[in-house]
Amino acid sequence: MGVSIVPTLKVLKPVGMIVGVGFVGLLVGYFANAAFFPGTTPVQPIEFSHTIHAGDYEIPCLYCHTEARRSPSAGVPSVNKCMGCHAIVATDSPLVREVARHYENAEPIPWIKVHDLPDFVHFPHNRHVAAGLECQECHGPVETMDRVTRMAPNEMGQCLTCHRDMEVEHGIDCLTCHK
Amino acid sequence: MPNIDRRSFLTLVGAGGVGAGAGFMLSESRKHPVEHLVPYPVPPEEFSPGIATWYNSVCSMCSAGCGISVRTREGRAKKIEGNPAHPVSQGRLCALGQSGLQALYNPDRITGPLVRAGRRGELEFDPATWEESLAELANQLELMRTAGRGGGVALLTGGVRGHLASLLELFMSWLGSDQLLHYDFNHPATLYAANERFFGESELPYYDIENSRYVLSFGADFIGHWLSPVHHGLGFGRSRQARDGIRARFVQIEPRMSLTGAAADEWIAANPGTEGILALGIARRIVDQGGYQGADLDAWRAALDGYAAESVAEQTGVAADTVARLADSFAETQPGLAIGGGATGNHSNGVDALVAVNALNHLVGNIGVEGGVIFNPPPAFGPTASRQAGLSRMLELAEDARAGRIEMLIVSNTNPVFNLPEAAGFAEALADIPQIVSLSTFLDETTAQADLVLPSHTYLESWGDDAPSPGVGFRVGAVSQPVVEPLYDTRATGDIVLELAHRMGLDLAFPWPNMEEYLKYSWREVWSSGTPDPAIPDFDTFWTSVVRAGVWGDETRAPGGEFAPDAGVVDGIGVGAPEFAGAEGEFPYALHPYLSNGLHDGRGANLPWMQELPDALTGVVYGSWIELNPVTAEELGLSEGDVVAIESPAGSIEAPVLVYPAIMPGVVAMPIGQGHEQYGRYAHEHGVNPIDVLAAQTEPGTGALAWAATRVRLVPTGGRVDLVKVGGDSRELGREIVQIADAGTPAAAGAPTVASATDAGAAVGIDVPAVGAEAAMANTRLNSIPITVVNT
Ligand code: SF4
Numbered sequence: 006m007g008v009s010i011v012p013t014l015k016v017l018k019p020v021g022m023i024v025g026v027g028f029v030g031l032l033v034g035y036f037a038n039a040a041f042f043p044g045t046t047p048v049q050p051i052e053f054s055h056t057i058h059a060g061d062y063e064i065p066c067l068y069c070h071t072e073a074r075r076s077p078s079a080g081v082p083s084v085n086k087c088m089g090c091h092a093i094v095a096t097d098s099p100l101v102r103e104v105a106r107h108y109e110n111a112e113p114i115p116w117i118k119v120h121d122l123p124d125f126v127h128f129p130h131n132r133h134v135a136a137g138l139e140c141q142e143c144h145g146p147v148e149t150m151d152r153v154t155r156m157a158p159n160e161m162g163q164c165l166t167c168h169r170d171m172e173v174e175h176g177i178d179c180l181t182c183h184k
Numbered sequence: 185m186p187n188i189d190r191r192s193f194l195t196l197v198g199a200g201g202v203g204a205g206a207g208f209m210l211s212e213s214r215k216h217p218v219e220h221l222v223p224y225p226v227p228p229e230e231f232s233p234g235i236a237t238w239y240n241s242v243c244s245m246c247s248a249g250c251g252i253s254v255r256t257r258e259g260r261a262k263k264i265e266g267n268p269a270h271p272v273s274q275g276r277l278c279a280l281g282q283s284g285l286q287a288l289y290n291p292d293r294i295t296g297p298l299v300r301a302g303r304r305g306e307l308e309f310d311p312a313t314w315e316e317s318l319a320e321l322a323n324q325l326e327l328m329r330t331a332g333r334g335g336g337v338a339l340l341t342g343g344v345r346g347h348l349a350s351l352l353e354l355f356m357s358w359l360g361s362d363q364l365l366h367y368d369f370n371h372p373a374t375l376y377a378a379n380e381r382f383f384g385e386s387e388l389p390y391y392d393i394e395n396s397r398y399v400l401s402f403g404a405d406f407i408g409h410w411l412s413p414v415h416h417g418l419g420f421g422r423s424r425q426a427r428d429g430i431r432a433r434f435v436q437i438e439p440r441m442s443l444t445g446a447a448a449d450e451w452i453a454a455n456p457g458t459e460g461i462l463a464l465g466i467a468r469r470i471v472d473q474g475g476y477q478g479a480d481l482d483a484w485r486a487a488l489d490g491y492a493a494e495s496v497a498e499q500t501g502v503a504a505d506t507v508a509r510l511a512d513s514f515a516e517t518q519p520g521l522a523i524g525g526g527a528t529g530n531h532s533n534g535v536d537a538l539v540a541v542n543a544l545n546h547l548v549g550n551i552g553v554e555g556g557v558i559f560n561p562p563p564a565f566g567p568t569a570s571r572q573a574g575l576s577r578m579l580e581l582a583e584d585a586r587a588g589r590i591e592m593l594i595v596s597n598t599n600p601v602f603n604l605p606e607a608a609g610f611a612e613a614l615a616d617i618p619q620i621v622s623l624s625t626f627l628d629e630t631t632a633q634a635d636l637v638l639p640s641h642t643y644l645e646s647w648g649d650d651a652p653s654p655g656v657g658f659r660v661g662a663v664s665q666p667v668v669e670p671l672y673d674t675r676a677t678g679d680i681v682l683e684l685a686h687r688m689g690l691d692l693a694f695p696w697p698n699m700e701e702y703l704k705y706s707w708r709e710v711w712s713s714g715t716p717d718p719a720i721p722d723f724d725t726f727w728t729s730v731v732r733a734g735v736w737g738d739e740t741r742a743p744g745g746e747f748a749p750d751a752g753v754v755d756g757i758g759v760g761a762p763e764f765a766g767a768e769g770e771f772p773y774a775l776h777p778y779l780s781n782g783l784h785d786g787r788g789a790n791l792p793w794m795q796e797l798p799d800a801l802t803g804v805v806y807g808s809w810i811e812l813n814p815v816t817a818e819e820l821g822l823s824e825g826d827v828v829a830i831e832s833p834a835g836s837i838e839a840p841v842l843v844y845p846a847i848m849p850g851v852v853a854m855p856i857g858q859g860h861e862q863y864g865r866y867a868h869e870h871g872v873n874p875i876d877v878l879a880a881q882t883e884p885g886t887g888a889l890a891w892a893a894t895r896v897r898l899v900p901t902g903g904r905v906d907l908v909k910v911g912g913d914s915r916e917l918g919r920e921i922v923q924i925a926d927a928g929t930p931a932a933a934g935a936p937t938v939a940s941a942t943d944a945g946a947a948v949g950i951d952v953p954a955v956g957a958e959a960a961m962a963n964t965r966l967n968s969i970p971i972t973v974v975n976t
Pocket residue numbers: 243244245246247248249250273276277278279280281282412413414
């Protein structure tokens with residue numbers, strides 16, 4: 006037995022503990038963030054519930070997101086549209102009152118985007134609606150969500166799989182989406 | 185549980201904390217950045233998010249008045265295209281027109297009213313409110329008006345046409361002032377005067393390049409900047425390629441090859457200022473050869489007596505047999521078209537020279553015929569008398585200012601401090617005007633001198649209308665509508681004037697609440713002047729359709745009418761030798777300033793796209809330069825990049841040399857547009873302004889600035905710079921890019937023949953087989969745009 010490693014271990018032990026505790030902290034921080042502040046389920050400025058509107062009352066998606074039928078962007082309803090019903094419906098709800106306040110002050114509501122594609126992807130809602138796709142195919146069962154969460158990855162594989170399965174003309178050409 | 189001392193415990197807590205923080209941030213960094221979806225509280229009816237809305241309007245970047253269609257998304261202007269229904273631009277647009285967006289979104293726009301805080305020209309301004317500024321200004325104006333001193337107000341604007349011009353007239357007449365002036369560096373005053381003398385009308389005719397078979401141009405850079413470049417470019421393209429198998433011939437005469445000259449079959453350099461003499465030499469030959477048989481033949485013979493080929497050759501430097509050849513081919517080819525402009529009209533003999541060019545059209549019978557010169561009907565609306573001020577009128581204004589006769593100068597979107605020669609002393613005269621108010625959009629050199637700045641909208645935010653001049657041979661009117669909401673706290677010029685009138689208590693004379701209402705009111709008259717259309721039962725329908733289409737008017741031109749000049753006119757024909765400022769011995773070179781491709785007269789210098797646009801012929805980007813023929817450069821021992829002082833009797837500037845083969849020896853060419861001291865971050869401190877060294881030389885009849893009539897000398901400074909150029913070398917280096925074919929025989933089918941006449945004075949003849957009619961471009965129908973939504 007030449008050189009003993011015991012002294013070295015003695016020095017390393019506290020360093021190991023520090024690194025170990027730090028690593029555990031890292032994991033805790035990482036998952037705590039993901040659990041309590043999920044990027045895929047942002048907290049909206051007004052807690053609008055799709056469960057009530059699309060679920061319980063079965064209002065069709067395109068009733069509010071009208072533009073999806075004719076425009077590349079689906080659009081979110083104008084405050085005006087909300088007030089179309091809420092001028093008489095549930096006027097005493099605090100959330101509805103908040104909407105009414107925006108309407109009276111002509112102040113737009115800064116909703117947070119849940120589903121987003123990179124700017125280099127051209128995704129026209131109108132063509133997909135025209136092709137008879139259900140909104141849920143990409144957006145998930147929104148009618149069951151109080152807070153909308155991003156279900157599908159909305160990544161290129163998803164687009165290509167679907168375009169292949171449905172035998173979309175030029176569906177897998179680069180320029181179909183990247184233009 | 186191991187024993188942990190306090191120190192270790194704190195260390196471990198610290199480690200855990202740092203780890204947790206790092207983990208949190210790591211997770212955060214992997215998230216999608218938060219983006220908002222912000223819907224309108226109440227959306228405008230006419231658009232959907234994600235779908236473009238197009239508005240038709242009118243380009244105001246130069247005075248051609250092209251029709252534009254602007255693509256907007258969610259209330260923002262994204263792209264400007266030509267309005268296909270507008271007969272001037274027919275769906276096309278020039279580079280300057282494209283960059284109108286950069287005027288709209290320019291970061292150096294004046295964003296609200298300003299009052300001067302420091303000394304004049306020091307650019308120290310305090311923000312002000314419209315309410316207070318207008319109230320005070322109106323008060324001042326009303327006091328002057330009631331005291332009978334309204335004549336002390338001068339209103340100086342850029343080239344304004346249509347009902348805005350009428351409104352300004354009305355306003356100034358109520359003030360009791362005759363000092364309403366439009367100043368535009370590029371205004372072809374001498375052409376108006378020449379037309380008045382020869383045709384009896386001070387109007388611009390329609391030059392039917394499209395249907396001509398022979399275009400003989402004296403100095404007119406008609407696809408660059410002259411009059412209506414987009415329209416000319418279209419017509420030129422069709423005359424060269426698209427018509428029943430015959431390609432029109434085109435000869436350009438100018439001392440420095442312009443963009444237009446580069447497209448010519450034959451480019452001829454005559455001594456600067458002698459183009460009119462050359463025209464008369466050609467006229468003489470036509471008459472001698474029996475090409476003209478009018479009743480006044482003897483008068484013509486007498487008038488042209490002094491223009492025999494030899495003497496013309498001696499004065500112009502163009503060989504006698506070239507003169508004869510040009511004359512014979514021009515007389516033979518019908519219909520032909522002679523046009524004159526640019527530097528030809530901006531010499532001391534400019535009007536005489538342009539009359540000589542008009543005379544050529546008459547001698548070969550090309551006036552009032554398709555493919556020749558066609559008279560325009562009077563403008564559909566707007567004032568008839570021109571308020572365009574030449575140099576001498578501006579000098580009068582300066583004189584009035586010095587004599588204390590101008591109490592207030594209101595200046596609107598024109599920049600005489602930059603665009604007048606320093607020798608004119610206009611900038612100094614401003615110091616004698618007690619109050620200067622600017623209604624300009626940008627802080628240019630003139631606005632920098634203002635005491636009060638009431639910034640106007642850009643044209644993309646304003647209501648307006650236009651009756652283009654030159655017209656297209658038939659009546660055309662166009663409405664310009666806002667395509668976006670105003671970006672800043674600015675107002676439309678018309679609205680400012682109406683507001684002032686109202687505050688002065690002139691409501692009865694100005695009963696319109698704003699420019700839009702004034703236009704509607706005025707257009708009722710336009711409506712009733714047209715042929716009744718059962719599909720348009722009332723004015724509102726008419727107005728909606730005009731605004732939607734962006735244009736209104738007739739669709740066909742009616743050439744015709746016999747034309748003969750008055751006897752006195754023929755007797756008076758003659759072009760004298762040009763007079764230059766600066767003796768030839770002391771100042772050996774003629775300075776040939778030209779409007780640069782993108783910067784125009786300097787107005788485009790604050791647009792980054794235009795600053796980045798390389799000069800089409802030399803390939804130089806950024807800054808200023810002078811162009812010298814290789815012979816001249818060699819004489820002076822100069823090569824590319826050598827900085828020289830350009831000294832004239834009026835001043836001196838410095839610029840680097842570019843050796844350019846397509847310019848006459850003995851001529852120094854220089855682009856106009858750079859050399860701004862103000863005008864925003866993109867414009868200022870780039871290059872120099874050749875207008876600074878121009879002598880205050882005028883064409884005597886019109887008082888217009890003869891900007892091609894200054895001589896200079898070149899003094900090497902010893903400095904050197906590298907010119908930034910695209911395209912590398914202008915020589916062929918054995919690549920056989922230029923192929924010369926005989927002008928008489930069509931080039932062999934197959935490889936297209938490309939000509940770039942880089943060899944000064946070379947006649948490059950090319951002929952391209954016909955490519956068939958351009959059916960899509962053939963017809964212009966008004967009211968045919970389906971995709972425009974009316975702005976309400
Ligand atoms: S020529 Fe160009 S700048 Fe002038 S009006 Fe037409 S598009 Fe505009």
